[in-house]
Amino acid sequence: MIGYLGPKSSFTYQATTSLFPNDAIQAFHSIPLCLESLANGEIESAIVPIENSLEGSVHTSMDYLFKSQGLTVTKEIILPIKQQLMGTATTPAMILSHPQALAQSQHFLTTHYPHVTLKETPSTTYAAEYVATHPNEALLAIASKEAAEAFALPIIAKDIQDNDQNQTRFWLIQKESITLKNTEPAQKLTLFVTLPQNQAGALHQILAVFAWRNIDLTKIESRPLKTSLGQYYFVIDIVVEQKEWVHYALEEIKLLGATIKPFGPYSILKATETL
Amino acid sequence: MIGYLGPKSSFTYQATTSLFPNDAIQAFHSIPLCLESLANGEIESAIVPIENSLEGSVHTSMDYLFKSQGLTVTKEIILPIKQQLMGTATTPAMILSHPQALAQSQHFLTTHYPHVTLKETPSTTYAAEYVATHPNEALLAIASKEAAEAFALPIIAKDIQDNDQNQTRFWLIQKESITLKNTEPAQKLTLFVTLPQNQAGALHQILAVFAWRNIDLTKIESRPLKTSLGQYYFVIDIVVEQKEWVHYALEEIKLLGATIKPFGPYSILKATETL
Numbered sequence: 014m015i016g017y018l019g020p021k022s023s024f025t026y027q028a029t030t031s032l033f034p035n036d037a038i039q040a041f042h043s044i045p046l047c048l049e050s051l052a053n054g055e056i057e058s059a060i061v062p063i064e065n066s067l068e069g070s071v072h073t074s075m076d077y078l079f080k081s082q083g084l085t086v087t088k089e090i091i092l093p094i095k096q097q098l099m100g101t102a103t104t105p106a107m108i109l110s111h112p113q114a115l116a117q118s119q120h121f122l123t124t125h126y127p128h129v130t131l132k133e134t135p136s137t138t139y140a141a142e143y144v145a146t147h148p149n150e151a152l153l154a155i156a157s158k159e160a161a162e163a164f165a166l167p168i169i170a171k172d173i174q175d176n177d178q179n180q181t182r183f184w185l186i187q188k189e190s191i192t193l194k195n196t197e198p199a200q201k202l203t204l205f206v207t208l209p210q211n212q213a214g215a216l217h218q219i220l221a222v223f224a225w226r227n228i229d230l231t232k233i234e235s236r237p238l239k240t241s242l243g244q245y246y247f248v249i250d251i252v253v254e255q256k257e258w259v260h261y262a263l264e265e266i267k268l269l270g271a272t273i274k275p276f277g278p279y280s281i282l283k284a285t286e287t288l
Numbered sequence: 289m290i291g292y293l294g295p296k297s298s299f300t301y302q303a304t305t306s307l308f309p310n311d312a313i314q315a316f317h318s319i320p321l322c323l324e325s326l327a328n329g330e331i332e333s334a335i336v337p338i339e340n341s342l343e344g345s346v347h348t349s350m351d352y353l354f355k356s357q358g359l360t361v362t363k364e365i366i367l368p369i370k371q372q373l374m375g376t377a378t379t380p381a382m383i384l385s386h387p388q389a390l391a392q393s394q395h396f397l398t399t400h401y402p403h404v405t406l407k408e409t410p411s412t413t414y415a416a417e418y419v420a421t422h423p424n425e426a427l428l429a430i431a432s433k434e435a436a437e438a439f440a441l442p443i444i445a446k447d448i449q450d451n452d453q454n455q456t457r458f459w460l461i462q463k464e465s466i467t468l469k470n471t472e473p474a475q476k477l478t479l480f481v482t483l484p485q486n487q488a489g490a491l492h493q494i495l496a497v498f499a500w501r502n503i504d505l506t507k508i509e510s511r512p513l514k515t516s517l518g519q520y521y522f523v524i525d526i527v528v529e530q531k532e533w534v535h536y537a538l539e540e541i542k543l544l545g546a547t548i549k550p551f552g553p554y555s556i557l558k559a560t561e562t563l
Contacts, residue, residue, distance in 0.1 A: 065512075066516050066519075067512065067514050072343075176515070178516035180516065180517050182517060214499050216508065217492070217498070220492040221492060223492075224489050230491070232510065233508075234509065234520075235510075237339075237343070239341070239451065240451070241453035242366065243507060245507070
């Protein structure tokens with residue numbers, strides 16, 4: 014059974030079905046519930062969002078994985094995110110959607126609906142469902158094509174997200190002990206690094222380990238350790254081209270006194286919309 | 289007039305009154321509205337939250353300042369954040385608060401109120417006000433001591449935040465052209481850095497510029513440039529001890545082809561709760 018951040022018709026659902034079109038899947042209400050279910054052995058795999066190109070990292074996923082034990086990432090799925098305005102109201106009193114979808118459609122909304130109240134919902138699917146089940150209230154929803162189809166709502170403005178490059182990264186997460194065989198070549202490795210002291214010099218030394226070996230970093234981000242201000246852990250994504258170089262780089266970073274929690278290596282799938 | 293992220297009794301209000309106990313202040317509904325009002329010259333100073341030790345950076349503030357023109361930071365205020373559970377309901381049906389306050393009190397809530405519904409409100413003050421004005425609904429709120437006092441709600445559990453080191457950084461933001469004289473010595477400088485190419489090597493070179501000069505970094509964080517995945521700008525906080533060294537470091541970083549937007553230098557005030 015494959016768990017995913019629900020509800021059905023969500024973007025995570027799209028990422029999940031593009032990777033597993035024929036498998037049994039189960040929706041979870043939240044990222045921690047989904048990952049806990051995986052850790053407890055109730056499901057074999059979990060798919061959760063990791064990062065959006067407009068909104069940045071999904072901190073709930075990052076912070077949970079940083080603290081987790083025995084989980085790893087075997088595949089990354091990159092999905093283009095396209096938002097649709099749907100409903101039948103011609104002069105809407107309110108537009109409903111998830112805060113991220115509202116943020117992603119900000120330019121369209123301020124141009125075309127500057128005076129309409131925006132209401133935040135727990136998910137884009139919830140917004141579509143609410144609009145479909147309350148036809149007498151003058152409402153519109155912002156959600157996926159999939160949701161428009163599922164709730165039989167006409168799309169009145171197509172692809173309204175601010176940026177054509179709007180994409181989200183999802184991770185397929187499994188237990189280290191029972192990882193499915195991945196026959197594709199690994200492309201990336203994500204490291205959660207805690208420095209010996211949270212100092213400028215230490216981070217510089219760690220980046221030097223990668224730089225002189227020409228190992229490409231595609232991301233570096235600090236997240237609070239949740240102790241006091243100024244204490245961070247780092248999320249570093251590296252491109253895996255020559256495994257031996259990466260092996261020695263990680264060994265040297267440990268010698269510098271840093272703690273490394275590696276996720277992956279994983280391959281990358283560029284998914285397309287399923288509709 | 290000094291603008292701040294309201295409403296009255298919010299933690300930003302506490303930071304504001306600890307710095308300006310006797311000045312005229314004005315609450316704003318959102319961080320962008322407050323900073324726009326400053327940019328338009330309607331207020332002289334603005335105080336907004338920048339980073340919490342548990343939840344990380346306040347992205348709305350960061351992203352607005354990254355894109356802003358002519359604004360700078362003259363002072364940082366660090367406020368301890370203590371959350372209080374308040375109300376008169378003995379068997380509450382619901383506990384109301386801002387999402388960050390609910391997140392900060394997660395351990396207390398799962399221990400003492402595992403089955404009570406949590407409801408998100410636009411601010412902690414809103415939660416306290418709602419509970420005070422709906423005495424017949426079995427509700428409790430999580431908010432500041434200040435809010436308990438303002439709405440005459442009894443505190444039934446004190447300092448329920450998960451971590452004693454829970455602190456928030458606030459910035460006093462002013463126009464570069466009419467910055468108030470700051471007679472205190474500058475302590476920190478925040479740099480918004482865009483790299484020539486978003487590459488491992490470039491970031492490493494920039495950190496090298498600070499490392500060999502023994503300039504301490506207290507924070508480094510990447511934020512999406514909102515173009516496509518993998519494109520970031522960096523927020524780097526440095527400790528200003530010797531101005532000349534910092535001057536040459538910044539000049540060299542520009543030579544490397546990076547774009548720097550400096551905020552500050554600013555001094556730091558450790559505020560205490562006002563009650």
